[in-house]
Amino acid sequence: MFKPASLTKDLSKAARRELGLSQNDVIKATGTQAWRLKQFEGRGIELELSDLRQLCEFYESQGVDLDELAAHLGRAAAVPAGGESLADEPKASRLRLLFSDKLASEEVDRLMERVEVNDDRIGALVKAKIERGGFGGDITEESQQQVQELFGAMAENYLIYRLLQGRNIIEASRPTKEARTVGEFVSQWIQESPVAPEFATIEDGAPVEQE
Numbered sequence: 001m002f003k004p005a006s007l008t009k010d011l012s013k014a015a016r017r018e019l020g021l022s023q024n025d026v027i028k029a030t031g032t033q034a035w036r037l038k039q040f041e042g043r044g045i046e047l048e049l050s051d052l053r054q055l056c057e058f059y060e061s062q063g064v065d066l067d068e069l070a071a072h073l074g075r076a077a078a079v080p081a082g083g084e085s086l087a088d089e090p091k092a093s094r095l096r097l098l099f100s101d102k103l104a105s106e107e108v109d110r111l112m113e114r115v116e117v118n119d120d121r122i123g124a125l126v127k128a129k130i131e132r133g134g135f136g137g138d139i140t141e142e143s144q145q146q147v148q149e150l151f152g153a154m155a156e157n158y159l160i161y162r163l164l165q166g167r168n169i170i171e172a173s174r175p176t177k178e179a180r181t182v183g184e185f186v187s188q189w190i191q192e193s194p195v196a197p198e199f200a201t202i203e204d205g206a207p208v209e210q211e
Contacts (some may be wrong), residue, residue, distance in 0.1 A: 002066040004052035009041045011070055015059040018069065030058045035112035035122025038119075100202065107198050111160050114195045118153040125150040155186070156193060168202045 016026055023041065027034050032051055039045040047055075059066060131140040139147075162169050170187040173193050179185035190199055 004058060005055045007052045007056055009044050010073060013041050014069055014073060017062045018064055019062050030054050035116040038116055099164050102166050102202050110162055111195055112200055115157050115160055118157050122153050168199055
C-alpha cells in the first residue's frame with residue numbers, strides 16, 4: 001500500500017495528468033488549500049501529513065495506482081536520454097518555508113493565498129503586450145498602469161515573505177499623515193491590501209533563524 005509520506009511533487013503532478021485534472025480540479029475535489037498544492041508541486045515545499053494523505057486517497061479513489069506510477073517515474077529518472085544512471089547522484093533536498101510562530105496558522109493561510117493571487121496576476125501581466133501611442137511612441141497610460149500593477153504585486157509578495165519569516169520591514173501606517181519617507185509611503189500603500197491586518201501583527205524584528 002502506498003504511504004502518503006512518499007508522495008512527491010512529481011508523483012502528484014503525474015497522478016493529476018493521468019486523470020486529466022488541473023490543480024484547481026484537485027483543489028476543489030479534495031479541499032486542499034490552493035497555495036499548499038501549488039507550492040508543493042511547483043517548488044517542492046513540504047505538505048503536512050494530513051494533506052498528503054488526503055491527496056493520496058483522492059488519487060487512489062480515482063483509480064490511480066500510486067505504487068505503480070511511482071515505480072514508472074523511478075525507472076524513467078534512473079536512465080536519462082544519455083543512458084547514464086543517476087543512482088549515485090545526491091537527491092535534492094525538499095524545501096520548507098520557515099514560518100514565524102508569531103503568526104497564527106489562519107494568518108499564514110491568508111498570506112499565502114494572497115501570494116498565489118499575486119503570482120497568478122504577475123504571470124498574466126508579464127505576458128501583456130506593451131501598447132504605444134502618439135507621435136513620440138510612448139507607452140500608453142494603460143500599459144503604464146499594468147507596469148505599476150506588476151511591480152506592486154511583486155513588492156507585496158516580497159513584503160509578505162518577509163512577514164512570514166517573522167520580520168515586518170515596514171513601519172506602522174500613519175494614514176492621516178503625509179508620507180515623509182519611501183517606507184512610510186509603502187506602509188500606507190499596503191493598507192489597501194486584503195492582508196493588511198496581518199502586517200499589524202508583527203513588529204519589526206529579526207527573521208526566523210534556520211535550524
